[in-house]
Amino acid sequence: MSDQANRLTRRAVLGAFSIVPAHVLGKSAPSNLVQVAQIGCGRIARSMEFPGLLRNSATARIVAVCDLDTVRLADAKSMIEKNYAGKFGTSYTQVKTYGDYREMLQDSSIDAVAISTPDHWHAQPAIEAALAGKDVFLQKPASLTIAEGRLMADTIVKTGRIFQQGSQQRSDPAFRLACELILNGRIGKVLEVFVGLPTDPAGGNPSPMPVPSNLNYDAWIGATPVAPYCEDRVHPQSPDIKKRYERPGWLRLEQFGAGMITGWGAHHIDTAHLAMGLEHSGPVEIVADASFPKEGLWDVHGSYHVRMKYPNGATMFISDKFENGVRFIGESGWIWVTRGRYTSGQGRSQTISSSDERWLKEGIKDGEVRLHVSPNNDHHLDWIESIKSRKSPVAPAEDGHRSCSACLLAHAAMKTGRTLKWDVKAERFIGDEKANKLLSRPERTPYGAARVLAR
Secondary structure: OOOHHHHOOOOOOOOOOOOOOHHHHHHHOHHHOEEEEEEOOOHHHHHHHHHHHHOOOOOEEEEEEEOOEHHHHHHHHHHHHHHHHHHHHHHOOOOEEEOOHHHHOOOOOOOEEEEOOOHHHOHHHHHHHHHOOOEEEEOOOOOOOHHHHHHHHHHHHHHOOOEEEOOHHHHOHHHHHHHHHHHOOOOOOEEEEEEEOOOOOOEOOOOOOOOOOOEOHHHHHOOOOOOOOOHHHOOOOOOOHHHHOOOOHHHHOOOOOOOHHHHOHHHHHHHHHHHHOOOOOOOOEEEEEEOOOOOEOOOOOOOEEEEEEOOOOOEEEEEOOOOOEEEEEEOOEEEEEOOOOOEEOOEEOOOEEEOOHHHHHHOOOOOOOOOOOOHHHOHHHHHHHHHHHOOOOOOOHHHHHHHHHHHHHHHHHHHHOOOEEEEOOOOEEOOOHHHHHHHOOOOOOOOOHHHHHHO
């Protein structure tokens, strides 16, 4: 794993904390807290970042929230303040709200930001936060394109910021054990990896609609091309708060992402990279076929099958026909790992299983390779503790970029329909300039990660 963050120097001061009086919090006094601002207050923030940070209120505090939808902004403010009021009483100062994260980044008392925006708004705010001296938690995938992912990862290194990718499987004991067993040779040389991912449905109503007064739609589109507003292009505007945070339509549009190949693929491919010791590498040959919708608004891939060859000789197969999870096949056996339990035509699967159950019972022996263990197996706490120690977290930027890149390479193969050769070091397709045009996208003024760094 990368140790680039281990070489970073500890900050002399974590910031000026003035949110809760010290006599109220005791050991959780302001001087001991990491002040965190949240960028993007949608479905993922409410289900992942808010719970992850709120349960760690003894070490970190959400002090500001930002969203381009004022309804979501108000919901986030209310949710956080009610939680803290229940813990600390009325002495808790209100959470600040922002419609523009760039204004929020100017607040010198904020130490770190958590970014839970749509995929096309991942790399740019991460870069700007790092340049503003903030540590970063970024939801996966790392970027919309490989080019902006490289800019983001390089900026994190240059600025010395602590960065955690939202690849929470790295903090999960079952996934960690699977990777450690494989790294320690239980299944011998890895021959094949089978990654099962879901798909998204086609459909969506493309009929133009008036832009809601609560949404800054031009900024929401960001660096991508202008397109008529419709609710199915963005996120639900329901008066019912539960329906308001249902799965949004933007996830099913190539304008803003690549579909499930990055949505779920960023998790499972990351696990495969970690298990094979290829966190800073990637596939060298990619071929894929996929179906794409012919009607409706949503245009991300449907059913698909991907084959990727890696420098270590292993072949990775990715398909919606496989059960959701990762299966490693080696010369001496196999290991399977997934989240929870999934039922499919192949039967019921355990979270982790293997061809030799003794491997699971015996675990990792003294003197063998062990991976980073997140405190309490908590991905957000791991980030918070890394901010304090200035040591590398479990999912640093380069690892996140490489996992996302593999997903986007699979997507490129889906789009081109031909076998692609990839130069892992140069991060370019070999002898295929048409495919290389897929590594980046034009950026609409005044937005874009490349534009930020060109200022």
